[in-house]
Amino acid sequence: xxxxxxxxxxxxxxxxxxxxxxxxxxxxxxxxxxxxxxxxxxxxxxxxxxxxxxxxxxxxxxxxxxxxxxxxxxxxxxxxxxxxxxxxxxxxxxxxxxxxxxxxxxxxxxxxxxxxxxxxxxxxxxxxxxxxxxxxxxxxxxxxxxxxxxxxxxxxxxxxxxxxxxxxxxxxxxxxxxxxxxxxxxxxxxxxxxxxxxxxxxxxxxxxxxxxxxxxxxxxxxxxxxxxxxxxxxxxxxxxxxxxxxxxxxxxxxxxxxxxxxxxxxxxxxxxxxxxxxxxxxxxxxxxxxxxxxxxxxxxxxxxxxxxxxxxxxxxxxxxxxxxxxxxxxxxxxxxxxxxxxxxxxxxxxxxxxxxxxxxxxxxxxxxxxxxxxxxxxxxxxxxxxxxxxxxxxxxxxxxxx
Amino acid sequence: xxxxxxxxxxxxxxxxxxxxxxxxxxxxxxxxxxxxxxxxxxxxxxxxxxxxxxxxxxxxxxxxxxxxxxxxxxxxxxxxxxxxxxxxxxxxxxxxxxxxxxxxxxxxxxxxxxxxxxxxxxxxxxxxxxxxxxxxxxxxxxxxxxxxxxxxxxxxxxxxxxxxxxxxxxxxxxxxxxxxxxxxxxxxxxxxxxxxxxxxxxxxxxxxxxxxxxxxxxxxxxxxxxxxxxxxxxxxxxxxxxxxxxxxxxxxxxxxxxxxxxxxxxxxxxxxxxxxxxxxxxxxxxxxxxxxxxxxxxxxxxxxxxxxxxxxxxxxxxxxxxxxxxxxxxxxxxxxxxxxxxxxxxxxxxxxxxxxxxxxxxxxxxxxxxxxxxxxxxxxxxxxxxxxxxxx
Numbered sequence: 001x002x003x004x005x006x007x008x009x010x011x012x013x014x015x016x017x018x019x020x021x022x023x024x025x026x027x028x029x030x031x032x033x034x035x036x037x038x039x040x041x042x043x044x045x046x047x048x049x050x051x052x053x054x055x056x057x058x059x060x061x062x063x064x065x066x067x068x069x070x071x072x073x074x075x076x077x078x079x080x081x082x083x084x085x086x087x088x089x090x091x092x093x094x095x096x097x098x099x100x101x102x103x104x105x106x107x108x109x110x111x112x113x114x115x116x117x118x119x120x121x122x123x124x125x126x127x128x129x130x131x132x133x134x135x136x137x138x139x140x141x142x143x144x145x146x147x148x149x150x151x152x153x154x155x156x157x158x159x160x161x162x163x164x165x166x167x168x169x170x171x172x173x174x175x176x177x178x179x180x181x182x183x184x185x186x187x188x189x190x191x192x193x194x195x196x197x198x199x200x201x202x203x204x205x206x207x208x209x210x211x212x213x214x215x216x217x218x219x220x221x222x223x224x225x226x227x228x229x230x231x232x233x234x235x236x237x238x239x240x241x242x243x244x245x246x247x248x249x250x251x252x253x254x255x256x257x258x259x260x261x262x263x264x265x266x267x268x269x270x271x272x273x274x275x276x277x278x279x280x281x282x283x284x285x286x287x288x289x290x291x292x293x294x295x296x297x298x299x300x301x302x303x304x305x306x307x308x309x310x311x312x313x314x315x316x317x318x319x320x321x322x323x324x325x326x327x328x329x330x331x332x333x334x335x336x337x338x339x340x341x342x343x344x345x346x347x348x349x350x351x352x353x354x355x356x357x358x359x360x361x362x363x364x365x366x367x368x369x370x371x372x373x374x375x376x377x378x379x380x381x382x383x384x385x386x387x388x389x390x391x392x393x394x395x396x397x398x399x400x401x402x
Numbered sequence: 403x404x405x406x407x408x409x410x411x412x413x414x415x416x417x418x419x420x421x422x423x424x425x426x427x428x429x430x431x432x433x434x435x436x437x438x439x440x441x442x443x444x445x446x447x448x449x450x451x452x453x454x455x456x457x458x459x460x461x462x463x464x465x466x467x468x469x470x471x472x473x474x475x476x477x478x479x480x481x482x483x484x485x486x487x488x489x490x491x492x493x494x495x496x497x498x499x500x501x502x503x504x505x506x507x508x509x510x511x512x513x514x515x516x517x518x519x520x521x522x523x524x525x526x527x528x529x530x531x532x533x534x535x536x537x538x539x540x541x542x543x544x545x546x547x548x549x550x551x552x553x554x555x556x557x558x559x560x561x562x563x564x565x566x567x568x569x570x571x572x573x574x575x576x577x578x579x580x581x582x583x584x585x586x587x588x589x590x591x592x593x594x595x596x597x598x599x600x601x602x603x604x605x606x607x608x609x610x611x612x613x614x615x616x617x618x619x620x621x622x623x624x625x626x627x628x629x630x631x632x633x634x635x636x637x638x639x640x641x642x643x644x645x646x647x648x649x650x651x652x653x654x655x656x657x658x659x660x661x662x663x664x665x666x667x668x669x670x671x672x673x674x675x676x677x678x679x680x681x682x683x684x685x686x687x688x689x690x691x692x693x694x695x696x697x698x699x700x701x702x703x704x705x706x707x708x709x710x711x712x713x714x715x716x717x718x719x720x721x722x723x724x725x726x727x728x729x730x731x732x733x734x735x736x737x738x739x740x741x742x743x744x745x746x747x748x749x750x751x752x753x754x755x756x757x758x759x760x761x762x763x764x765x766x767x768x769x770x771x772x773x774x775x776x777x778x779x780x781x782x783x784x785x786x787x788x789x790x791x792x793x794x
């Protein structure tokens with residue numbers, strides 16, 4: 001085993017770094033540094049998306065025939081580490097991380113030709129419609145119903161927690177097309193225009209005052225059969241694949257954690273009391289060691305065959321740990337700032353609150369801490385991950401990986 | 403970057419685990435700990451035949467030129483069986499000192515180690531050390547024909563079984579000066595050396611070595627240069643990393659044993675594993691194991707890197723493996739209920755091994771502080787990937 005990048009990979013890293021140094025506008029960088037929500041604010045991510053698209057870098061890990069550069073997993077990993085390090089926003093997060101892998105894996109050629117270029121250009125911005133008021137961790141119990149009428153599905157129901165649905169023009173949707181048999185077998189995956197008649201988006205304000213998520217109502221929404229992904233009843237299989245790729249895109253966990261950790265280090269450097277506080281320094285060391293661990297687990301996955309099914313146990317382990325480590329980092333950030341963290345700026349997005357960058361950095365600390373609580377809930381809660389891991393262990397008669 | 407075992411390494415792992423499962427199960431270990439010297443010697447000879455004792459040595463020294471990864475694979479298997487023979491003191495510590503600092507003629511000892519004829523140990527720790535590697539009170543005074551060594555070394559792993567001892571002694575300077583430390587290669591039966599041998603908590607063997615006017619020849623000196631402290635530091639890190647690989651093997655076994663127990667133990671009318679609280683506890687143990695396994699690999703791959711990366715990786719590993727090991731061992735005992743604290747089952751012995759692990763070659767707290775120092779001194783940047791380490 002060895003951990004070092006090859007000389008050509010290091011050269012690639014240096015090229016990415018100099019591209020970012022020249023192409024990422026300072027105002028976007030400063031706005032991204034004080035981003036407090038799970039996704040980057042649409043205004044900054046979209047502006048950066050257009051710049052990347054102009055450079056042919058909107059989706060570099062896609063195959064070349066769809067406008068990507070066919071990067072290796074290691075190149076994609078380096079790209080993620082470097083973009084987070086440069087405080088660049090993540091672009092079209094749900095489209096790139098959920099929709100693209102699904103279309104590439106399960107989409108028809110027509111669907112790929114129709115939707116991939118528009119996702120790439122930023123013309124389409126995507127949200128997901130999975131959870132419902134009665135179906136959270138127990139996703140298979142979803143009820144939103146689709147009935148086939150000639151060449152259209154007619155969809156009725158309610159979806160919950162649609163991140164950025166209010167900015168999106170497309171949604172990837174899980175619906176129930178069959179009520180009998182195993183609940184998992186009656187789920188189908190559709191893609192639907194948010195401009196369709198019968199869709200209503202209702203904002204939900206979350207704990208840090210952000211409007212990031214929504215409830216979406218579907219009332220006799222007509223979706224052409226040509227917008228079904230896979231076959232009728234394939235929805236659960238697609239969703240499982242999707243949650244696995246969501247949890248395990250290369251560098252996703254590490255790059256985030258390293259960026260958050262670095263913000264914390266800067267805050268500690270600015271603050272003499274924190275710098276001299278052995279308790280704070282010990283917490284910082286623990287966060288850094290925990291991040292090293294997450295990175296080792298993630299680096300190991302770069303060599304995995306993506307088609308080899310390990311039941312999602314590695315992805316679950318990384319998701320479980322990364323979410324907890326990030327929450328702990330934000331807790332320490334609050335301790336470092338102390339009571340000065342308490343001033344509440346309610347304007348959103350925070351970067352447009354008309355305050356200085358230094359003020360905004362401090363004002364971001366508590367909202368970021370509060371928002372981070374959701375990390376152990378979304379994308380499969382910690383308890384769901386533990387269930388997946390326990391199932392894997394029993395399936396392997398208690399034998400962990402060597 | 404490559405973090406997977408090669409086919410050969412996979413075979414090495416399989417054969418090492420298979421050999422120890424067959425020849426060194428818990429009952430054999432218990433017999434050895436109870437004093438069956440014959441069984442212990444027999445195992446040691448088998449380790450030599452399997453090529454484990456000369457694994458990291460060069461071919462010229464009678465070894466197999468195995469990589470750090472190869473060594474970690476054998477250590478992992480030894481830990482799964484909780485092998486008590488002094489593999490780490492001999493191969494990772496004593497022999498490594500000779501590899502790093504020995505002259506051509508001193509290196510001849512390595513072929514005997516590889517053949518299983520000679521065991522070794524590394525006597526550096528003293529009662530005043532308290533985790534500080536530069537503290538050496540034992541003195542070496544130059545005499546006409548050689549050196550005279552005077553002082554006491556404590557908790558010397560494998561000290562009672564070693565045929566050759568590598569001992570550190572101060573040649574010049576203050577008690578905690580990094581300069582002026584010498585390393586000496588000394589046979590066990592030399593006049594004036596008193597060896598007080600004892601068992602550690604887990605049944606492995608250690609000793610206190612008292613050197614009283616011990617006269618050694620000039621050519622026993624392995625080195626007393628400015629670089630000698632670097633050698634000691636490297637051996638310390640290699641020991642800590644080896645202990646991590648060893649105990650990670652044990653943790654995997656603990657999870658398997660615990661899973662087996664809660665799958666068959668019926669209470670309240672069903673197997674314990676059917677209770678979600680138990681199921682989730684096992685999952686948490688597996689997560690802790692995965693973390694320990696991954697970071698132990700980081701320390702393994704860093705051993706031949708720069709000093710600062712090596713120290714960072716080893717300390718990260720010793721902290722994380724230590725915390726994970728304690729959690730897993732405590733939970734394993736807990737989930738075994740009353741049976742977990744009996745000597746009948748191996749679980750209690752694994753907890754003892756974890757306890758020994760956490761107190762040797764730097765406690766988690768000592769390593770955390772070293773990691774903190776590296777971090778605050780700018781030895782690494784939090785925004786850099788571990789894979790960028792070639793820059794450092």
